[in-house]
Amino acid sequence: MSEFFQTFLNLEVMAESAGLLARGLLVTVEACLIVIPGGLFFGAGLALAQTLAPRSVTGLLSWGVDLVRAFPPLVLLVLIVHGLPFLGIEPPPLLGVGIALTINTSTYYGEILRAGILSIEPTQWEAARSTGLGTAATLRHVILPQGVRNVLPDLAGNTLEAVKLTSLASVVALPDLLRMARVAQGVHFNPSPLILAALLYLALLWPLVRLIRRLGGRAVLPA
Amino acid sequence: MRIFFDPEVLAAAWPGIRSGIDVTLGLALSSIAAGVALGLVLATVRALIRGAPLRPVGGLIAAYADVFRAMPPLVLLVVLYFAAPFAGVELSGFMAAFVALGLVLGASAEEIFWAGITSVNRGQWEAALSTGLSRGEAFRRVVLPQAVRLTIPPLTNRAIATGKNTALASVVAVPEVLNQAASVQAQTASPAPLLLAAGVYVALFLPLVRAGRWLETRFPTR
Structure with missing residues (x-):
């Protein structure tokens, strides 16, 4: 048992790699701060476009969304980070990762928000318009507040996915939490930093999972 | 523009990517089958256990679903591949990816089946118990068939996600589509193989993504 602790939960190694992991965690947080607001912003744009545009356009948009979704996120990431330089565009690594993951996650945020908008009865639109509100004001004051509330659990769920997605950044050499854990593992020839990184991800995301469950509030099976 | 579609590079990359498709499909189908089976078994156990001594089992299953929902699949894969050997467990890249993807899908599938059962x-x-069916029979013949209908759209989407996540296996040197493309890209310093791989993924997954969308409208879950 002590050998197990020596190998996988070596406190000395963990303490020595804490600095590296902290720097990695910071990069992971930075990536999240790009991807989550970016995904929500462009997702909202997509949802509004799909709600307001004529039918021919929404059909095209839905194919576009599905095309993006057909790419495994890692393939999209590698394509953008390793492909853009061939076009003479070399964004800094964090930005390249941010662009790729924002493209991916905004399609999911977009569909969720669209479902939220669609969940509002048409009579709400009619009532709002009859009071003299314009389309934009109706959306802002009547439809979106109710629609967003209806899909809050799904929005939280996709935010969880977005945070998990940032671990892909390690593959294109962005020094995020996972990457730094691998580096520390190499330095110490001991897997404890990897285990510590996995525990950090859990500590970060488990509360979010619990929150999603609370928001979802499902019935229990009859005992 | 020619550099993106260099025919010579594409021709050199195709055999590897072609064999990568088999690996991608093999990994996808086996982890989807394992994950769905695992989720169904766990949700069934959770639905059927009763009484004080077994109560904690339900909690353990719920905790498993939570942990693997919170864990990024790539982190799990890296831990399995790079840390497990220190415990004397040497997994091949394919096995590590199979286990990681299966465990992650198993957690979502358990959640989906459980939600279906509780709904x-x-x-x-x-009614089923009052007709004289045992608890197990009531579950199998009455509750589960109704629950499964509700699980089809979300389960399809998670299965597609698992299929796409096979690309993660490229990180642990499994010669699937992305890995094959990346190695030719490294040799030729051309983006063409990556674009070819991207095209392969679109050809594989676009029909499935469309089908998933159709299922969601056909069997709405809310």
């Missing part, structure tokens, strides 16, 4: 009206249980 079946309590009266269905009572």
Whole structure:
């Protein structure tokens, strides 16, 4: 048992790699701060476009969304980070990762928000318009507040996915939490930093999972 | 523009990517089958256990679903591949990816089946039990068939996600589509193989993504 602790939960190694992991965690947080607001912003744009545009356009948009979704996120990431330089565009690594993951996650945020908008009865639109509100004001004051509330659990769920997605950044050499854990593992020839990184991800995301469950509030099976 | 579609590079990359498709499909189908089976078994156990001594089992299953929902699949894969050997467990890249993807899908599938089971009206249980069916029979013949209908759209989407996540296996040197493309890209310093791989993924997954969308409208879950 002590050998197990020596190998996988070596406190000395963990303490020595804490600095590296902290720097990695910071990069992971930075990536999240790009991807989550970016995904929500462009997702909202997509949802509004799909709600307001004529039918021919929404059909095209839905194919576009599905095309993006057909790419495994890692393939999209590698394509953008390793492909853009061939076009003479070399964004800094964090930005390249941010662009790729924002493209991916905004399609999911977009569909969720669209479902939220669609969940509002048409009579709400009619009532709002009859009071003299314009389309934009109706959306802002009547439809979106109710629609967003209806899909809050799904929005939280996709935010969880977005945070998990940032671990892909390690593959294109962005020094995020996972990457730094691998580096520390190499330095110490001991897997404890990897285990510590996995525990950090859990500590970060488990509360979010619990929150999603609370928001979802499902019935229990009859005992 | 020519550099993106260099025919010579594409021709050199194709055999590897072609064999990568088999690996991608093999990994996808095996982890989807394992994950769905694992989720179904766990949700069934959770639905059927009763009484004080077994109560904690349900909690353990719920905790498993939580942990693997919170864990990024790539982190799990890296831990399995790079840390497990220190415990004397040497997994091949394919096995590590199979286990990681199976465990992650198993957690979502358990959640989906469980949600389906709990959404079946309590009266269905009572009616089935009152006709003399045992608890197991009531579950299998009455509750589960109704629950499964609700699980089809979300389960399809998670299965597609698992299929796409096979690309993660490229990180642990599994020669699937992305890995094959990346190695030719490294040799030729051309983006063409990556674009070819991207095209392969679109050809594989676009029909599935469309089908998933159709299922969601056909069997709405809310």
